[in-house]
Amino acid sequence: MPEATVARLPLYLRALTTLAERGVATVSSEELAASAGVNSAKLRKDLSYLGSYGTRGVGYEVDFLRHQITREIGLTQDWAVVIVGIGNLGHALANYGGFASRGFRIAALVDADLSRVGEEVAGLKVRHADELEQIVQDLGIAIGVVATPARAAQLVCDRLVAAGVTSILNFAPAIVQVPEGVDLRKVDLSTELQILAYHEQRKNGAALALTAEQAAELAEAVNG
Amino acid sequence: MPEATVARLPLYLRALTTLAERGVATVSSEELAASAGVNSAKLRKDLSYLGSYGTRGVGYEVDFLRHQITREIGLTQDWAVVIVGIGNLGHALANYGGFASRGFRIAALVDADLSRVGEEVAGLKVRHADELEQIVQDLGIAIGVVATPARAAQLVCDRLVAAGVTSILNFAPAIVQVPEGVDLRKVDLSTELQILAYHEQRKNGAALALTAEQAAELAEAVNG
DNA sequence: AGACGCTTGTGAACGTGTGCACAAAGTTGC
DNA sequence: GCAACTTTGTGCACACGTTCACAAGCGTCT
Structure with missing residues (x-):
């Protein structure tokens, strides 16, 4: 599946969820494309990678398509996530409600600053960075979110990878290198x-x- | 200039800034590409859109190139930014130090929740959403950051556009439509x-x- | 049952982006 | 001043992504 398509699937999923909440049962590629803000031909081609889930002359069944995309992305299981760096941004991420409803569970919060350790954020106690490896292994965490200052980002990523994390979402304004096989995405404000x-x-x-x-x-x- | 190149210029700028802080005076495309995490041929092609600022056999002068990129992106002037929605994420954005050093000035904070209005965040008093249009016009704001809940995003964007904002960075997990001529980027966690x-x-x-x-x-x- | 209208799924053309490979152009050393 | 070396800037081929346009398929209505 093309990377560009993968990046749009979450968009379609969101649009479908909105439609489902409004009680819409079926939707045409034209309508769905409009609410996702993309070209309808592109949408159809994207969906065709999942299989032939549409009905010609009718459109797509909203709930069914939603389930197919959810399964394809891998959101039928829930993913344990660790957030490293509980500053302003880390706080915001920990409290962001959008994760839980989308198959992600924030399993641990970690910070290097002793004054933050023990503090309760979003129902979780902040733990010290020294425990990072142990936490990742004990909780079987595959996805790490880095919200540290730029200077700590590379070290944190290295440690996450060493502990077994294979996907990292980096918010730190720094260019970090990861070994082959580890996925790194960055969000830079x-x-x-x-x-x-x-x-x-x-x-x-x-x-x-x-x-x-x-x-x-x-x-x-x-x-x- | 290709859009893909524009998206990488900030990356190069950051790498150059790091080099400058380390006291490096000149850098080859190979080295700069390595620290930016891209292919060196791509880097050279990207930089060639700015002009022929390198010296064959030597490389690029760090400070000079940094200035050229800064000018090209338009960071020689400072941009007034309004943040709408001062929840967890809005707080984090308001306190994020990386903006000021890069030509962006947070000029106003706005929220619809009366209990937040008047609160001081990052040295600014939070103002009420009703004042949005007035604030945008008075302060000559061209860039708006939306950090509201999803359901408010479209309305906020509409009002920003109506007030004269022509670039929007949307953090709300919603698909918003803007008229031609307005740039919309979205960051979706x-x-x-x-x-x-x-x-x-x-x-x-x-x-x-x-x-x-x-x-x-x-x-x-x-x-x- | 058959004709008609609508919508999907996809072949094909086009545009954009990437990376190799090398000529051009500069520096250094003698 | 010239040869050897280094590095830029770019032509070219290829890969990827997008969009058009239409045949194939499904439902509906008579």
């Missing part, structure tokens, strides 16, 4: 803003250019 | 985890298949 800033700047430039053009037209109209 | 889960599941599947194969080999060894 300032990178996202910088991309927006680039386009914003070009928009303003375009606006100015347009104004200049309009000015030229105006000049021509006046002089011509 | 559970989507990222779901993508990891998909690969994790496949890894386990592969591991199980291998075990089955090993079992077959073992059976053959025993029986043969």
